[in-house]
Every structure is written in C-alpha cells, then in structure tokens.
Amino acid sequence: MSFLFSSPSIAMSMDEFQLIRDFVYHYCGLNFSEDSKYLLEKRLAKRLQHLQLESFRDYYYYLRYNKDKDQELTELIDLLTTNETYFFREDFQLKTLTEEILPEIVRQKEKDKDRRIRIWSAGCSSGEEPYTIAMLLLDNPLLADFQVDIIGTDISQRVLQLARKGVYGTSSFRATPPGYQERFFAAADGKFRVNDRVRNLVTVSHLNLFDAPRVALLGRMDIIFCRNVIIYFDMAAKKKVVDSFFQRLRPGGFLLLGHSESLMNITNVFTLRHFTHDMVYQRPHQLPFEGGGA
C-alpha cells in the first residue's frame, strides 16, 4: 500500500480541541460539543497539511498570531459552517410574509408616510433566501410605490461568492413553485442565473453576527429573516444575537426564525404573533417603559 497520496493524519488532543473550540465560539458563536472532536479533527486536518503544521496546537497559534491569520480564519469558517439552503424554503412562512406581514407593514408605512422597506436575511448562505424574498416582493402590487432593500449577510466568504455570482444548480430549485424559474432566471451552462430585476433588490455582504459594531451599522430593519442559523449557537450566544436583532428592528418590525427555532428560554422581549399559516416574532410597537402616560 502506498502512502504517497495520503498523509498520515494528526490526532487532536482534548486540550487542543478545547483551545480551538473556545476560539471558534468566541469569534462567531458556533458551538462544538466534545462529541464533535473527531469532526473538527477531520475537517481541519487538510488545513494542517496545507500549512505544513505538525499539531493542532500549532494551528491554534497560527490562528491567533500568524500574519496571515485573517485569511486562515476565512478558511476555518468555510470549513466549519453548515450552509444548506434552497429557494422557497419554508413556504408557509413565506405565505405569511406576503399575505399578512407585508400588508400590515405597508398600512403602517402609509400612515407614517414612509416609502422604504428594509429586509435583512441574516445568515443568507449562497443567496437563495434573499433572492426568494426578492422574487416574492417583485410580484407584489402593494409594493409598487416602495423602495425595497434586501440585505443578505453571512460569515462565510465562500457562500457569499456564490450569492454574488447568482448561478444555481437544480438542487437549489427543489421547492420552487412552478413559473418562478422561467420568470426570474436565465439558463447558463446547465445551470440557472438569477436575472437583474431580482439581483438589483439584493445587496450581499460579509458580516459576523457577533461583530456588534458592524451589526449596529446596518441601521433599522422592517423584517429580519434569520432561519436555521442560531440553531448552531448555545443559549448565551443565541441571546446575544437575538438581542442585537431586537435593536436592529424598528418598533413593530418582524423576526422570522427557522421552523425548528424558538425564543423560548432566550428572551421575552418579542411578541409572538399568530398568523394564519405561521407564528412570527414581532418587536412591540411600544416598550412597556415607553408608555404614553403623563
């Protein structure tokens, strides 16, 4: 048997696992239990090999102190994030968006004489989620007079590159209702490229949800989608991120989580709204201590 093309793998000690796990947790909230030691060891082995490092402890020091540490952090995050996504994921929630949430927002905006709607897809992966929102909004006559901005952000540079390219294979379309692919995409070498009408509504940028000063720069949102992202965080990290969403939402704004996610035991500052097809969190229009009393 030849070892020419396979390098002997390097084992990760429990100390090394804890160093790297804590480093990742403090950087971006991703939480790896001790059961994940083997997974980390396996996923990061190719980085050790590439950087010609002899141990995971060396890799940890590289991440902390090497002059190329920022570049390596990008590689690390690309290897550790789960980026699964597709167009029109969780259709009952999207129905709630178009049939109930948007009409309510439009009514409020008309009262406020505000013609701008801002939607944030936090943890947008390769872009299917913000582009789905864009397709739904382009279809909506209620929004004809509105300026709509959809901001997609993610921590992984690799998936953001895909989002910017906007070219997708068939698996991204597995839940797409009939007609959308034909109307909003053009065929491109066996794949499908999202058209400019959709693309022009969406801005894609790099953002770590734990980078509080940069999150604050986003300004106020009417709706935040953060679906299937906080599932990978522990309680303390979930709380931090959800508190920052509360700050980013304008009063009355909505937070849409994934179907398996809830704010139970995390925070009670949001109101849970029961719509026809789904339940959605809303930042109250007025906080209890802001009451209009004398």
Ligand SMILES: C[S@@+](CC[C@H](N)C(=O)[O-])C[C@H]1O[C@@H](n2cnc3c(N)ncnc32)[C@H](O)[C@@H]1O
């Ligand atoms: C499973 S995907 C969800 C994609 C999309 N929201 C959906 O539901 O289809 C989770 C995304 O969250 C991103 N993510 C994880 N931790 C993050 C963090 N700290 N800051 C920003 N994005 C993060 C990952 O890179 C990944 O692309």
